[in-house]
Amino acid sequence: MPQLVRIITRMNLGGPARQIEALTPRLCELGFATTILCGPPIEREGELEAEARAGGAELVRIPELQREVGLGGELRARGALRAALARLRPDLVHTHTAKAGWHGRAAARSLGIPCVHTFHGHLLHGYFGCVRAALYRAIERRASRRCAATIAVSRRVREDLIAARIVEARQCTVIHPGLELERFSIAARAPLFPSETLRLLFVGRLVAVKRPLAFVELVHALLRAGIDVEARVLGDGPLREEMLARSAALGLGERCQLLAPTREPSEHFGRCDVVVGTSVNEGLPLALVEAQASGRLVVATDVGGVREAVEHERTGFLVPAEDPRALLEALRRVARDRESAREIAAAGRTSALLRFAAARSAQEHAALYREILAQGRSS
Structure with missing residues (x-):
């Protein structure tokens, strides 16, 4: 059974974590074992740890994967993720959310593990001023070059990412979210x-x-x-x-x-x-x-x-x-x-x-995973 590691900043009650919760048991049925690497929860935010475990995932805390931004903390987060991946040696890594995506993609590439990243949205509009937005685009462009594939949750997100030159059209596919x-x-x-x-x-x-x-x-x-x-x-x-x-x-x-x-x-x-x-x-x-x-x-x-x-x-x-x-x-x-x-x-x-059924989304994810793994075996 292929071993899949998902990396997300927090398993809170937000959309990305709920997607992981819904997909995990479905992907297990389709032959993918899942381990989730995530940072610690934030007070009053809620968490889906128990639900993820009930769906068949192993959940591993990465205390260094914090919401706060700082050079020392970022280096520690990346190092901790790399150490966890080196220990787990998964067949495939799938990252979610911005910070987990940046560090997870870099860590996976450094170990030669193929990686997928999902853009559940983006930070191009409504979040930052001009300087920080330009920095975000530059970081995402660099991180996306480390991916075997990227997923956008909607056609509009994909179009925005291509227009901002963050991803190439051939690299990015749309998979709509799936829920139970x-x-x-x-x-x-x-x-x-x-x-x-x-x-x-x-x-x-x-x-x-x-x-x-x-x-x-x-x-x-x-x-x-x-x-x-x-x-x-x-x-x-x-x-x-x-x-x-x-x-x-x-x-x-x-x-x-x-x-x-x-x-x-x-x-x-x-x-x-x-x-x-x-x-x-x-x-x-x-x-x-x-x-x-x-x-x-x-x-x-x-x-x-x-x-x-x-x-x-x-x-x-x-x-x-x-x-x-x-x-x-x-x-x-x-x-x-x-x-x-x-x-x-x-x-x-x-x-x-x-x-928006979970079964449909899981099948589309599994097909993409198998394609990436097959490319790795043939290269």
Whole structure:
């Protein structure tokens, strides 16, 4: 059985870690044994260690793989990853997230181990100023030359990476995320729009690129427009206190509740009508796919690979990210015509179940792995 090592900065509740959680047992069935190398968790962020182990993975902590940036720490992280790979001697390495990707690819190449890297998104827009963005591009270009292949989670991510000359077109393939969506079937049975109150949900890390403050402002604008709204925010992050302060300043009170991130978001999906995405940059957000699988309506900004999960007016609603009133107008439309919204949400569920199944994604990953391993044997 080929030995696969995955490297990720943290096995938190974010999209990359949830992808690993979903793929591990499926790839085991397809003949790939998995070991996960990851850094330590961060307080209040949540973690999927137990779920990964239950799926058949061995999980090895790399204490040096920290979120903080510093030359000494980066050198220690790379050295620790190289030592772990030298001990494990896997057939293939697959890296995820920026820091784990940079160091993991370098460590694998130094040992002659073929490596795959997944871009679950990128940091080209919405994260850095000009100088840091240029440095990021330079680092990623160098790291990508160390890869046997790269994976983009959406066509838009692939196009952006090629345009930025980070990857070559022949080197990069698109594999859409896959999830075990059957777990959301109970949420899908919960009624949609059971009352006049419009129940909104925001799911994601509370960081600038996700724009949680824009969600708070949206709730306030809907209330001022005379629409009865209850909103929940499911997540945590550095903007937590600022978001709470802004909600209090607007007098939202219980109208906008902050909830801790959870391993099983399905119960929260079942208690809402609309899941709102406010990001300025996305790869392909799993929360929106899960919302669709739960039979909820998705209203989101048209950024990154969102349109590959949400087709405007057929499986959800997309709005321009640069128009501050667009989300408000879309939700006013939903409030006026809830029957059409129910039909669109139902179409979204059908689409998600067909296109984002874990089994399909695992098969595509396994095919790529086998191709890379076969090339290594023939060279």
